[in-house]
Amino acid sequence: FAVITAALIALFTLVGSIWHHRVIDEHEERAILWGNTVGFYVMIPVMFGADLLNLAGLIPPQSPVTLMLITLVPAMAAYLWVRFR
Secondary structure (H helix, E strand, O other): OHHHHHHHHHHHHHHHHHHHHHHOOHHHHHHHHHHHHHHHHHHHHHHHHHHHHHHOOOOOOOOHHHHHHHHHHHHHHHHHHHHHO
């Protein structure tokens, strides 16, 4: 079940991304790229910082999903700023 589900998710992601990029305009694509870039560059220090603080014993281990949700805030802010300015 897990293998079939993972394969279906990969297939739907591929088909969905091709379909999505055919229907969006350049302005929205630019907003998506800015949001992804900001999210990625915020995620790097958040992940490494949380890991270093955990290794130093200053904070308990953090879930990667929680840390990625933290980086969603600046990513969405960048996306919305570029998209609706």
